[in-house]
Amino acid sequence: MAKLKINGKTVEVDVDAETPLLWVLREQLRLTGTKYACGIGACGACTVHIDGQAVRSCLMPVSAVGPDQAVVTIEGLSPDHSHPLQQAWEQLDVPQCGYCQPGMIMSAAALLSQKPNPSDADIDANVTNICRCGTYNRVRRGIHLAAEINKRGRAHE
Amino acid sequence: MSKKRVNVSRREFLIHSTTIGAGFALGMYIPLTGKTALAAEQTVTAEVPEVNAWVVIKPDDTVVIRIARSEMGQGTLTGLAQLVAEELECDWSKVTTEYPTPGQSLARERVWGSFSTGGSQGIRGSHAYVRKGGAVARQMLIEAAADAWGVDMEQCRAANSVITHVPSGRTTTYGKVAVDAADLIPPLEVELKDPKEWKLIGKPVKRLDTVDKLTGKQVFGADLQLPGMLNAAIKACPVFGGKLKSFDAAKVRTMPGVRTVVAVEDNAVAVVAETWWQANTALNALPVKWDTGPNAAVSSQTIAKMLDEGLGAKEASIGNEAGDAKKALKEAVKTVEATYAYPYQNHATMEPMNATALWTKERCEVWCPTQNGEAALQATAEAAGLSASRCEVYKIHLGGGFGRRGAFHDYVKQAVAIAKQVPGIPVKLLWSREEDMQHGHYHPITKARLVGGLDQNGDLVGMQVRISGQSILASVNPNWMSNGVDMFVFQGLMAEGDHAISYSVPNLSIDHAMRNPHVPPGFWRGVNINQNAIYMESFIDELAHAAGKDPLEFRQKLMSDNPKGRAVLDAVAEKAGWGKSAPEGVHRGLAVCKAFASYVAACAEVSVDGNGKLKMHRIVAATDPGYAVNPQQIEAQVEGSFVFGLSALLYGECTVAAGGVEQQNFDTYASMLIADMPKVEVIVMPSGGFWGGIGEPTIAVAAPAVLNAIFAATGKRIREFPLKNNDLRAV
Ligand code: FES
Numbered sequence: 047m048a049k050l051k052i053n054g055k056t057v058e059v060d061v062d063a064e065t066p067l068l069w070v071l072r073e074q075l076r077l078t079g080t081k082y083a084c085g086i087g088a089c090g091a092c093t094v095h096i097d098g099q100a101v102r103s104c105l106m107p108v109s110a111v112g113p114d115q116a117v118v119t120i121e122g123l124s125p126d127h128s129h130p131l132q133q134a135w136e137q138l139d140v141p142q143c144g145y146c147q148p149g150m151i152m153s154a155a156a157l158l159s160q161k162p163n164p165s166d167a168d169i170d171a172n173v174t175n176i177c178r179c180g181t182y183n184r185v186r187r188g189i190h191l192a193a194e195i196n197k198r199g200r201a202h203e
Numbered sequence: 204m205s206k207k208r209v210n211v212s213r214r215e216f217l218i219h220s221t222t223i224g225a226g227f228a229l230g231m232y233i234p235l236t237g238k239t240a241l242a243a244e245q246t247v248t249a250e251v252p253e254v255n256a257w258v259v260i261k262p263d264d265t266v267v268i269r270i271a272r273s274e275m276g277q278g279t280l281t282g283l284a285q286l287v288a289e290e291l292e293c294d295w296s297k298v299t300t301e302y303p304t305p306g307q308s309l310a311r312e313r314v315w316g317s318f319s320t321g322g323s324q325g326i327r328g329s330h331a332y333v334r335k336g337g338a339v340a341r342q343m344l345i346e347a348a349a350d351a352w353g354v355d356m357e358q359c360r361a362a363n364s365v366i367t368h369v370p371s372g373r374t375t376t377y378g379k380v381a382v383d384a385a386d387l388i389p390p391l392e393v394e395l396k397d398p399k400e401w402k403l404i405g406k407p408v409k410r411l412d413t414v415d416k417l418t419g420k421q422v423f424g425a426d427l428q429l430p431g432m433l434n435a436a437i438k439a440c441p442v443f444g445g446k447l448k449s450f451d452a453a454k455v456r457t458m459p460g461v462r463t464v465v466a467v468e469d470n471a472v473a474v475v476a477e478t479w480w481q482a483n484t485a486l487n488a489l490p491v492k493w494d495t496g497p498n499a500a501v502s503s504q505t506i507a508k509m510l511d512e513g514l515g516a517k518e519a520s521i522g523n524e525a526g527d528a529k530k531a532l533k534e535a536v537k538t539v540e541a542t543y544a545y546p547y548q549n550h551a552t553m554e555p556m557n558a559t560a561l562w563t564k565e566r567c568e569v570w571c572p573t574q575n576g577e578a579a580l581q582a583t584a585e586a587a588g589l590s591a592s593r594c595e596v597y598k599i600h601l602g603g604g605f606g607r608r609g610a611f612h613d614y615v616k617q618a619v620a621i622a623k624q625v626p627g628i629p630v631k632l633l634w635s636r637e638e639d640m641q642h643g644h645y646h647p648i649t650k651a652r653l654v655g656g657l658d659q660n661g662d663l664v665g666m667q668v669r670i671s672g673q674s675i676l677a678s679v680n681p682n683w684m685s686n687g688v689d690m691f692v693f694q695g696l697m698a699e700g701d702h703a704i705s706y707s708v709p710n711l712s713i714d715h716a717m718r719n720p721h722v723p724p725g726f727w728r729g730v731n732i733n734q735n736a737i738y739m740e741s742f743i744d745e746l747a748h749a750a751g752k753d754p755l756e757f758r759q760k761l762m763s764d765n766p767k768g769r770a771v772l773d774a775v776a777e778k779a780g781w782g783k784s785a786p787e788g789v790h791r792g793l794a795v796c797k798a799f800a801s802y803v804a805a806c807a808e809v810s811v812d813g814n815g816k817l818k819m820h821r822i823v824a825a826t827d828p829g830y831a832v833n834p835q836q837i838e839a840q841v842e843g844s845f846v847f848g849l850s851a852l853l854y855g856e857c858t859v860a861a862g863g864v865e866q867q868n869f870d871t872y873a874s875m876l877i878a879d880m881p882k883v884e885v886i887v888m889p890s891g892g893f894w895g896g897i898g899e900p901t902i903a904v905a906a907p908a909v910l911n912a913i914f915a916a917t918g919k920r921i922r923e924f925p926l927k928n929n930d931l932r933a934v
């Protein structure tokens with residue numbers, strides 16, 4: 047039995063200790079926004095946040111996640127797709143097929159929380175997700191726009 | 204006088220509208236009751252009759268537009284909805300869409316036309332009849348309003364879902380008259396708008412399918428959950444053509460969650476378990492023996508030998524011929540010769556192959572991502588051993604298609620074969636990435652030898668091109684060949700048509716020596732234009748340099764019969780600043796071609812440092828698709844096409860050892876990342892009068908533009924791909 051804190055809620059799951067967090071999210075908790083694409087940490091489709099850090103959940107055994115560590119998935123990023131990245135993504139029509147996008151957004155969200163105003167080089171170094179449809183340039187513009195939206199939001203406070 | 208439909212029983216045919224989500228939800232909960240989802244839709248949903256096959260309008264004015272082609276990322280769904288809505292004159296903000304099922308199509312004699320989504324056909328192959336569908340519905344709605352008012356319909360106009368009786372100023376909405384409109388006899392002839400009157404076609408409207416992709420709510424095939432569903436993981440013989448010999452199920456049967464281990468067709472084994480993770484873990488522990496057969500002796504080296512032999516072979520099929528190339532080359536003042544080679548590549552859609560099937564003796568249902576619902580239904584019926592009318596396919600969103608999920612429904616057949624062994628229980632089959640990488644239908648392998656001849660002025664007087672290698676059609680459907688010739692091999696090199704060669708060469712000979720290794724080839728986004736454009740555009744560049752001429756001028760001179768091709772080429776040259784100095788260390792390269800009826804060109808700017816490290820700075824691209832339905836989506840497709848084409852150029856290669864593909868996952872089959880991505884400037888320049896494709900053509904110019912820029916930077920002509928195998932340091 048593993049105890050986890052997912053999107054603010056504590057849950058208990060009955061799985062093998064080696065089961066990757068990805069599959070616990072998808073199959074036990076039915077949070078299928080987090081995607082499987084490689085299973086070896088090479089693509090980023092499975093990216094979630096653990097205590098604010100972007101983590102590739104396909105490589106993370108559920109037993110390595112503590113009961114007090116905050117796991118956030120795409121479903122928990124905002125209640126109403128109002129996260130600045132989601133706003134920016136909507137404005138720029140970023141997704142194509144959309145399969146890589148939850149992971150892409152979660153990687154970008156972790157970057158933005160650490161660097162509110164990331165440079166292109168920051169984006170290159172931190173957003174290393176694969177998108178086979180090729181949304182990269184809109185992803186980059188989306189991250190810059192989200193930083194803008196954030197700044198405007200703060201200016202209004 | 205209004206004409207009512209006489210045949211009321213036609214109502215039985217009507218499908219009542221559901222949103223995609225609702226239909227989907229129904230599908231999810233029906234199976235275990237044994238009822239069909241289709242029957243359930245008809246009984247459960249609100250009673251809103253369709254106006255016609257394409258359009259349903261609800262009392263609250265919501266417009267549901269039916270889309271037969273699949274959405275797999277290219278924006279086809281939105282573009283098709285724009286086409287219908289343009290003629291329908293409806294309020295775009297109230298538009299939603301739904302997929303009719305292939306079973307419904309079968310029952311209604313293919314009223315929605317083709318479901319096939321490939322060959323950049325989504326829009327260009329259906330624009331006429333979907334616009335007509337919208338126009339017919341509009342006429343029926345206007346007629347219903349005119350009838351209710353007792354006025355002549357000629358006096359009524361429709362705009363934005365509102366019908367106005369012009370003389371009196373009375374108005375009503377589509378939602379109010381839709382039920383009555385449904386009872387009218389559709390007009391046989393309707394006039395489509397002149398393109399000059401379009402209000403919605405040509406506008407950069409937002410996609411209709413974005414929001415759910417930002418929240419995790421969008422359900423892809425791999426995400427599907429049905430009540431009581433089991434999960435399956437599969438392994439097929441790693442050698443193509445090999446068979447399953449035996450497996451030791453006892454070794455894994457007691458592992459957590461495992462329900463059963465089954466043979467699938469004659470070449471694969473699957474573990475069925477409660478969760479996919481359990482199924483896959485058990486599969487990896489399962490001892491399996493294969494009968495690999497004679498193909499186990501095949502390797503990349505033996506395939507290369509086979510193709511090399513074809514390069515010099517006597518017999519070949521002519522694809523394009525003009526004048527006397529042989530004589531012209533003999534008389535040329537200077538000849539240039541080069542041999543190029545293009546490797547196998549995997550589609551590598553982000554979402555691996557998957558399908559969910561529920562089989563009973565009476566009926567079989569499949570939920571799957573597919574580029575061709577009708578073909579998926581066919582595959583289902585075949586594998587189920589039932590007639591198509593006893594089967595149904597529900598199309599689930601695709602996490603990428605790229606040609607992998609259109610002509611090939613191997614994953615559907617496997618899912619049904621597994622489901623047959625657990626009757627009455629839905630089973631979701633999901634391929635691991637490793638399975639996906641090793642059981643593709645690969646970009647075909649070819650080589651090309653090109654010889655060009657120049658006269659004393661440095662003008663091109665003759666050219667011979669010999670292509671040696673694989674035919675997709677010979678493997679996929681020999682019936683599509685004519686007299687044993689696969690004309691599609693000559694994509695981009697043909698004398699005329701949607702894939703015509705860009706240049707007029709007075710003496711020309713292009714032929715193909717078919718050499719088919721056992722590795723299964725497939726339609727890979729762009730298909731044969733990808734390698735053919737590399738061969739032709741690189742070689743034209745070689746000829747220009749050999750002639751001591753500017754590569755732009757050299758091309759222009761050969762394009763007097765190709766004004767539209769010339770226009771896109773000139774547009775990129777001008778915008779990129781061809782002929783003007785580039786930033787320090789930056790070099791330019793050009794490419795142009797016609798594919799899928801569109802004219803495309805690119806100018807790439809790259810630099811290569813002392814260690815041979817390539818940096819792609821900027822690409823200017825131009826597209827003339829005839830009509831541009833949604834310019835912002837065209838931009839997205841052009842940018843995406845560079846990622847697809849340049850990923851292939853930089854990293855894409857499947858090598859063969861012991862009869863199977865060596866690459867297993869994204870660590871050995873890499874893709875471009877955001878850091879590799881150049882700035883892309885897109886020129887959309889629709890010249891009108893024809894409909895060209897968007898999702899594929901630009902891929903073809905991506906690689907040759909970069910290759911020609913690399914030559915400009917380093918003096919190195921790369922002729923074997925991918926680039927990762929080459930040393931790019933300057934000569
Ligand atoms: S699925 Fe985890 S990195 Fe690819």
Ligand code: FES
Pocket residue numbers: 141142143144145146147176177178179180181276553602603
């Ligand atoms: S949007 Fe399709 S893989 Fe990224």
